[in-house]
Amino acid sequence: MNAQFVIREQHETTRPRFRRRLAERAGDARGQRPTAVEMYRMDLNLRTLDDLGVHLLGHLDGASGRRARFRDDLGASVAWGDERHGQLRDLFTAFAAERGLPAPEMPEPGRIDVDVPNEVDLAGFGAVLFAGGFRPDYGSWVDVPGAFDDSGFPVHRDGASTVAPGLHFVGVHLLRSRKSALFLGAGEDAAVVADAIAAAA
Numbered sequence: 364m365n366a367q368f369v370i371r372e373q374h375e376t377t378r379p380r381f382r383r384r385l386a387e388r389a390g391d392a393r394g395q396r397p398t399a400v401e402m403y404r405m406d407l408n409l410r411t412l413d414d415l416g417v418h419l420l421g422h423l424d425g426a427s428g429r430r431a432r433f434r435d436d437l438g439a440s441v442a443w444g445d446e447r448h449g450q451l452r453d454l455f456t457a458f459a460a461e462r463g464l465p466a467p468e469m470p471e472p473g474r475i476d477v478d479v480p481n482e483v484d485l486a487g488f489g490a491v492l493f494a495g496g497f498r499p500d501y502g503s504w505v506d507v508p509g510a511f512d513d514s515g516f517p518v519h520r521d522g523a524s525t526v527a528p529g530l531h532f533v534g535v536h537l538l539r540s541r542k543s544a545l546f547l548g549a550g551e552d553a554a555v556v557a558d559a560i561a562a563a564a
Contacts, residue, residue: 409441413475420479423493429485438477445472499535522556529563531556 413419421434452469459466485491499515510526512518517532521539524530532538533556534549542548 409444409475410473418479419475420483421481424481426485431483431485431491433479433481433483435481437479441475441477448472505530521559522552523559531560 409419419437421436421440424432424434426432448469452467455467455469458464499511501515501517502511505511507524507527507530510518510524510530517524517535517538518526519532519538522532522535524532533553534544536544538544539552539555540548543552
């Protein structure tokens with residue numbers, strides 16, 4: 364659950380309370396800036412961004428001239444994240460209890476101010492970057508009609524295409540489990556796919 368996140372030294376405007384929070388996590392009682400490695404190991408979430416001084420807004424709803432409009436849904440996004448946090452905490456806590464392990468330290472999320480503007484003047488911005496995520500595009504280079512769903516993901520069962528016999532997939536997000544796109548899970552999926560290929564040979 365830890366994001367790979369490094370803040371470069373030119374971030375001199377980092378809020379003091381965030382620097383103190385980082386220092387506390389790094390065990391530095393002097394309140395000095397932690398190392399890049401220590402910051403690299405931190406969680407990256409909406410509250411981390413808020414502490415960094417990032418101005419959180421709702422989803423982009425459009426733009427006209429030099430003004431951008433945003434939906435009034437930041438609160439809903441935060442609530443959704445908090446709900447997922449609670450579900451994972453319950454899952455980890457139950458897992459630890461079943462195995463006699465200490466309960467994980469996952470405190471309640473702190474408060475985020477969701478009373479934010481729905482419109483922003485872009486006149487003072489030098490550039491606007493859209494980071495809206497992405498969808499897979501296997502269909503542009505794997506020319507097999509019907510092999511991918513409307514979202515661009517393979518139509519398969521355990522990594523084997525249900526449309527084109529002999530076509531298999533490994534490393535795809537949520538292919539067989541949540542870890543399928545990670546090295547930790549891709550190896551397990553690869554073994555399943557290899558066994559299927561060997562059985563069909």
